[in-house]
Amino acid sequence: MHLPDGFLTNRIAFSLDALSGASILFAARRVKQEFSARVVPVMGVFSAFIFAAQMLNFPLFGGTSGHLVGGALLGIVLGPMAGFLTMATVVIAQALFLQDGGLVAIGANLFNIAALPAFLGYFVYRMLGAPNAPGSRLSIAGFLAGWLSVVAAAAACAVELGLSSAVPMSVGLPAMAGYHAVIGVFEGLLTALVISFLARVRPDLLKKEFSPAFGITDWVGAIVLVAAPLSILVLAGSSQLPDPLQALLTEPSAASGSQESLLSPARYSDLQRFLIYLVLLGVCVVAYSAARILRIRRGRP
Numbered sequence: 321m322h323l324p325d326g327f328l329t330n331r332i333a334f335s336l337d338a339l340s341g342a343s344i345l346f347a348a349r350r351v352k353q354e355f356s357a358r359v360v361p362v363m364g365v366f367s368a369f370i371f372a373a374q375m376l377n378f379p380l381f382g383g384t385s386g387h388l389v390g391g392a393l394l395g396i397v398l399g400p401m402a403g404f405l406t407m408a409t410v411v412i413a414q415a416l417f418l419q420d421g422g423l424v425a426i427g428a429n430l431f432n433i434a435a436l437p438a439f440l441g442y443f444v445y446r447m448l449g450a451p452n453a454p455g456s457r458l459s460i461a462g463f464l465a466g467w468l469s470v471v472a473a474a475a476a477c478a479v480e481l482g483l484s485s486a487v488p489m490s491v492g493l494p495a496m497a498g499y500h501a502v503i504g505v506f507e508g509l510l511t512a513l514v515i516s517f518l519a520r521v522r523p524d525l526l527k528k529e530f531s532p533a534f535g536i537t538d539w540v541g542a543i544v545l546v547a548a549p550l551s552i553l554v555l556a557g558s559s560q561l562p563d564p565l566q567a568l569l570t571e572p573s574a575a576s577g578s579q580e581s582l583l584s585p586a587r588y589s590d591l592q593r594f595l596i597y598l599v600l601l602g603v604c605v606v607a608y609s610a611a612r613i614l615r616i617r618r619g620r621p
Contacts, residue, residue: 323432444468474503
């Protein structure tokens with residue numbers, strides 16, 4: 321979803337540069353006024369976590385790959401202002417050190433990847449009754465916040481490309497929204513798992529009152545959050561397939577409105593790797609569910 325230079329018109333790119341720059345200044349001022357010094361290390365830890373999570377691409381259908389964003393999670397845990405600033409540091413670091421996203425287009429990338437997911441994710445999360453919702457409703461709120469934030473960011477990216485006449489909006493909007501609706505499922509699951517985990521072990525981060533007990537279910541959840549990404553990285557590896565945006569910008573047939581090459585059966589060579597992801601995800605869900613059932617049978621909430 322990181323836009324390179326040369327695909328947005330100067331009018332679109334510079335307008336978003338100004339908007340994102342002003343947003344960073346405003347958010348920095350608000351965070352400085354409202355947050356204590358102890359929040360800064362938390363922002364640093366989460367920025368490192370999101371930076372690492374975005375490095376792992378998992379394969380999707382049609383010969384493309386995707387990665388997690390994490391903006392909604394940052395907005396929920398840190399608040400929309402601090403979450404936006406934290407994600408902004410990740411986006412800027414990726415552009416400067418990894419050449420992931422252009423410098424002229426950095427305002428668009430900040431808006432799409434940092435501002436929109438952080439603010440929209442926080443808004444959806446609060447509108448669904450969190451953070452004072454019970455456990456299951458809290459997970460649902462986290463999932464929907466993560467899913468909607470990714471789809472909205474992808475749609476905004478497609479609209480910007482359409483307004484710049486880089487990719488027809490009739491092609492880019494359905495393709496970007498469709499691919500990222502799948503990525504959003506993984507984003508929503510990650511957001512829900514982390515929120516549920518923090519609700520038990522660090523309820524102060526979510527400003528809620530939860531039981532401080534740390535039982536077998538919580539240990540399984542902690543292991544899943546650490547072991548699942550490592551297992552995927554070791555067993556499947558980071559996919560080398562282009563992400564949906566790269567596929568749109570590099571496939572001539574996509575620009576002309578044809579989806580034949582994107583959906584060609586020859587592009588399904590990464591299917592086995594994708595199945596590994598699904599199997600690992602299923603094992604994690606089964607393990608967590610079994611631990612939860614065992615905890616309930618022992619009379620624990």
